[in-house]
Amino acid sequence: xxxxxxxxxxxxxxxxxxDSLPRHVCxxxxxxxxxNPKLVVGAVAHWQGRILLCRRAIEPRLGxxxxxxxxxxxxxxxxxxxxxxxxxxxxxxxxxxxxFALINVPYINQVHLFYRGRLLDTDFAAGAESLETALFSExxxxxxxxxxxxxxxxxxxxxxxxxxxxFRFHEDDLSPDEGY
Amino acid sequence: xxxxxxxxxxxxxxxxxxDSLPRHVCxxxxxxxxxNPKLVVGAVAHWQGRILLCRRAIEPRLGxxxxxxxxxxxxxxxxxxxxxxxxxxxxxxxxxxxxFALINVPYINQVHLFYRGRLLDTDFAAGAESLETALFSExxxxxxxxxxxxxxxxxxxxxxxxxxxxFRFHEDDLSPDEGY
Numbered sequence: 001x002x003x004x005x006x007x008x009x010x011x012x013x014x015x016x017x018x019d020s021l022p023r024h025v026c027x028x029x030x031x032x033x034x035x036n037p038k039l040v041v042g043a044v045a046h047w048q049g050r051i052l053l054c055r056r057a058i059e060p061r062l063g064x065x066x067x068x069x070x071x072x073x074x075x076x077x078x079x080x081x082x083x084x085x086x087x088x089x090x091x092x093x094x095x096x097x098x099x100f101a102l103i104n105v106p107y108i109n110q111v112h113l114f115y116r117g118r119l120l121d122t123d124f125a126a127g128a129e130s131l132e133t134a135l136f137s138e139x140x141x142x143x144x145x146x147x148x149x150x151x152x153x154x155x156x157x158x159x160x161x162x163x164x165x166x167f168r169f170h171e172d173d174l175s176p177d178e179g180y
Numbered sequence: 181x182x183x184x185x186x187x188x189x190x191x192x193x194x195x196x197x198x199d200s201l202p203r204h205v206c207x208x209x210x211x212x213x214x215x216n217p218k219l220v221v222g223a224v225a226h227w228q229g230r231i232l233l234c235r236r237a238i239e240p241r242l243g244x245x246x247x248x249x250x251x252x253x254x255x256x257x258x259x260x261x262x263x264x265x266x267x268x269x270x271x272x273x274x275x276x277x278x279x280f281a282l283i284n285v286p287y288i289n290q291v292h293l294f295y296r297g298r299l300l301d302t303d304f305a306a307g308a309e310s311l312e313t314a315l316f317s318e319x320x321x322x323x324x325x326x327x328x329x330x331x332x333x334x335x336x337x338x339x340x341x342x343x344x345x346x347f348r349f350h351e352d353d354l355s356p357d358e359g360y
Contacts, residue, residue: 008183
């Protein structure tokens with residue numbers, strides 16, 4: 001951030017009075033521009049025991065498989081974001097169940113939320129950001145070709161809970177030393 | 181948002197190719213500036229059955245009581261945010277337990293997370309943004325003087341679960357027609 005979105009003057013990094021962290025502060029109008037983590041919200045949607053995955057048509061991780069998920073928008077709820085992303089990326093209609101996982105990815109300033117869900121029908125298809133979409137049983141999951149570690153962690157926890165017969169809520173923090 | 185934080189030119193609201201919502205797009209460098217919800221993270225911290233509340237020294241809702249909570253910072257996890265806010269607002273050290281509540285406040289583009297926690301000692305004090313801090317039993321909670329509805333909902337669920345002998349995870353969506 002170099003310029004003030006409010007007045008267009010340059011910003012400088014300094015610690016405002018009463019604050020403890022450097023912020024982007026406008027040199028003219030003194031507006032403080034805070035930068036905060038973004039929420040990425042998605043769904044683990046099942047149909048007769050199989051899970052819906054999308055193969056990414058965009059970077060990063062083009063060609064890899066992922067759960068339908070994306071940046072939460074202003075004005076919506078987390079559940080709505082999960083529904084919308086599943087519709088956008090997989091053209092799929094789901095019933096959203098409980099929140100299943102919260103995964104912190106602090107080194108890229110993101111928090112990932114995954115809801116459990118149930119596909120309402122099998123009329124899914126690749127959305128604009130997907131190359132293809134498909135249902136996978138546990139032993140068909142392309143573990144080596146998953147796009148993001150948060151997706152891997154979420155699916156590992158999902159199948160472990162399913163084998164145990166009880167879905168619990170999971171929280172996890174990823175560290176930067178293992179790549180995506 | 182009127183100016184591009186990247187190059188300082190004016191931005192215009194338009195729907196970028198492949199998108200479905202109007203975004204602030206720079207008229208010179210074409211950078212798309214997304215606006216996303218912010219996470220507010222806090223703690224329901226107890227000491228021998230009583231809960232730690234802070235009386236706000238800042239607007240909005242100056243003078244009202246709240247759970248220690250605030251905007252999550254880039255580079256931290258949600259648990260760290262709960263620890264940090266409890267330290268900043270109540271000078272209190274807590275052990276953070278499970279995530280207790282996720283409350284969507286879509287009309288102000290916020291998602292509130294509250295963790296259960298346990299005070300490690302009673303050496304708490306008003307932080308810079310608090311007028312005072314105190315411990316409250318269930319029948320001492322100043323229900324009519326709470327600062328935010330998310331705090332009210334969280335505390336109602338907390339005491340209901342405690343009476344039932346089982347803390348569960350709660351999710352709720354607030355609507356704009358009831359004020360704070």
